[in-house]
Amino acid sequence: MNAALTLDQVEYSYRRNPALRGVSLQLERGEVVAVTGASGCGKSTLLHCAAGILTPDAGAVQVDGQDLAELPEERRAALRRTKIGIVLQFGQLVPDLPLIDNVALPLLLSGHERGEAHVSAMDWLEQVGIADDADAVPAELSGGQTQRAAVARALITGPSVVLADEPTGSLDSRAGQELLEVLLKAARYRGAALMMVTHDNLVAASADREIRLRDGVIQHEVAL
Numbered sequence: 001m002n003a004a005l006t007l008d009q010v011e012y013s014y015r016r017n018p019a020l021r022g023v024s025l026q027l028e029r030g031e032v033v034a035v036t037g038a039s040g041c042g043k044s045t046l047l048h049c050a051a052g053i054l055t056p057d058a059g060a061v062q063v064d065g066q067d068l069a070e071l072p073e074e075r076r077a078a079l080r081r082t083k084i085g086i087v088l089q090f091g092q093l094v095p096d097l098p099l100i101d102n103v104a105l106p107l108l109l110s111g112h113e114r115g116e117a118h119v120s121a122m123d124w125l126e127q128v129g130i131a132d133d134a135d136a137v138p139a140e141l142s143g144g145q146t147q148r149a150a151v152a153r154a155l156i157t158g159p160s161v162v163l164a165d166e167p168t169g170s171l172d173s174r175a176g177q178e179l180l181e182v183l184l185k186a187a188r189y190r191g192a193a194l195m196m197v198t199h200d201n202l203v204a205a206s207a208d209r210e211i212r213l214r215d216g217v218i219q220h221e222v223a224l
C-alpha cells in the first residue's frame with residue numbers, strides 16, 4: 001500500500017533564496033510527525049509544499065500515491081479538498097461566513113447536501129469545544145477559537161493527510177492540549193497521517209517521530 005504522504009527530494013526557493021534544499025520523508029497512515037527547527041529553517045515552506053499550496057521547484061509530493069504535479073488542476077483541487085486537511089497559522093477562515101458554514105465548506109464544495117454538511121459541522125464544532133459559537137463570524141472570535149474552527153474544518157472530510165502549522169499556537173496550555181488530542185485522534189483512530197510544525201516541546205513529544213530541519217535540509221530524525 002502507498003504511504004499517505006511522500007516527499008521526494010523536494011526543493012523550493014523564494015526568488016533565489018533556497019528554503020528547502022532536498023527534503024525527503026514519508027508518513028504512513030496513522031503516523032504523527034512533528035517538524036521542528038529554528039525560525040526560518042523551512043518548516044512552513046515544507047508544509048505548504050506538502051499541501052500543494054506551493055509547487056516545488058524540484059522533487060515530488062505524493063498523497064495516497066498520487067503525484068500532485070501530475071494531476072490536472074481540477075483533480076488536484078479535488079484531491080486537496082478531500083484528502084488533505086490543512087490548519088494554517090493565519091487567515092484561513094472565510095471572514096463573512098458563520099463558523100458552521102466555514103467548517104461545512106469542504107463538504108459543501110464537494111457537493112454534499114447542506115443539511116447533512118451542517119450536522120457534520122456541528123458535530124466537529126462540538127469536538128473542538130466551540131459549538132456555542134456556531135453562528136458567530138470569525139471577526140467575533142479569539143485567535144484560539146478560530147484555530148479550533150480551522151481544525152474542525154481540516155478534519156471534516158476525513159482526510160488521509162492532516163497538515164498543521166503551529167496548531168496550538170494561540171491557545172493556553174490546557175486548551176492547546178485539548179485541541180492536540182482532537183488532532184491526535186484523527187491520526188490514531190481514523191488513520192490519518194498527521195504532520196505538525198511546532199515550536200512546542202509538548203506537541204513534539206506527542207508525535208511518533210520528530211523531524212528537525214536546519215537550513216532547508218533534515219538535520220536529524222528521531223523516533224519518539
Ligand SMILES: Nc1ncnc2c1ncn2[C@@H]1O[C@H](COP(=O)(O)OP(=O)(O)OP(=O)(O)O)[C@@H](O)[C@H]1O
Nearest residue numbers: 014017018019037038039040041042043044045046
Ligand atoms: N513569502 C516569502 N518570500 C520570501 N522569502 C520567504 C517567504 N516565506 C519564507 N521565506 C524565507 O524562506 C525561509 C524559510 O521560511 P519558513 O517560513 O519556511 O521557515 P519556518 O521554519 O517555518 O520559520 P518560522 O518558525 O519562523 O515560522 C526563511 O529564510 C524565510 O525568510
